[in-house]
Amino acid sequence: MSYRVVITDCFGYPEPGVIEAEALGDDVELVIGAARTEAEVLDVAAGADGLLVNMAPVTAAVLDGLPRLRALVRYGVGMDNVDVAAAGERGIAALNVPDYCVDEVAHHAVAMISAVARRLVPFSAGVRGGAWSPTLADPPLPVGDDPVGIVGFGRIGRKTAALAAALGHPVVAFDPYLPDDVFGGIPRMASLVELAGAVNHLSIHVPLDDETRGVVNAEILAALGVSGHLVNTARGAVVDQEALLAALDAGTVGWASLDVFPFEPPAGLSGALVSHPRVTATPHIAYLSTASLPRLRQFAARRLRDALAATPS
16 A cells, blocks of 8 residues: 655755655655645645654644545654644544654753853853953852752653763652652652752753643742752743743843743744843754654654554555
């Protein structure tokens, strides 16, 4: 049986479709699109049996306009641009790739923690400005006195916890959905506000959904406190941007390291955060390595191929 598979969008991917075509096999007609809107998705995906989706919106209206669609796979972990519930109601398999960049994101988060813990940004800025003194920034804490909190204890959260603990940081965690035995001896906090009040570095590793949108709010930031450091490599909208900017301006939070923003490239509040003197920003690249993107594309295509084979036509 042959399938029509559409890549809705793959901006920035080298040699678009090459890795996917090899993983999908010879019985697939592969179409490569550059969709950014619902209308563009509908246009490029007409007649598709399967979709490979990056950031394009796949809403209920899009799904209704694709009557042949049987399965889709999002390039990545998060599914916030895909209406998963609507797909399920229509008998369409909606899948992600949860395991392609666990090491990369965890290492990125811990690198952000270490950079702030060791005061690398102010020390480097002082030296570039012609100064040379150990008083260019506050002295770093001993690592054993510098606790890290992990919000969300899935694959990436657990890996981040292991790396931070290996460096000597005390590590605590919060995740209301997992059984106690998953935590493996890591102390488990009863609430997010309790976790924020117990640590210096708060690292976010949760998906974006109705429960997590804006969950890092003014209350959580106040609990994190003046010496606190917020690390977000998950989804930008998990953090209340207005509350974070206000806390940074007031000095009630010490630093924020952000790889993700609600709008990318950042604009508005997100743009103000990027330019803030106590923010380290990276361009949504925590997932990135020489191996991760090829792995993502291969895994996504294989998952789609298997889902189509398992789904009645």
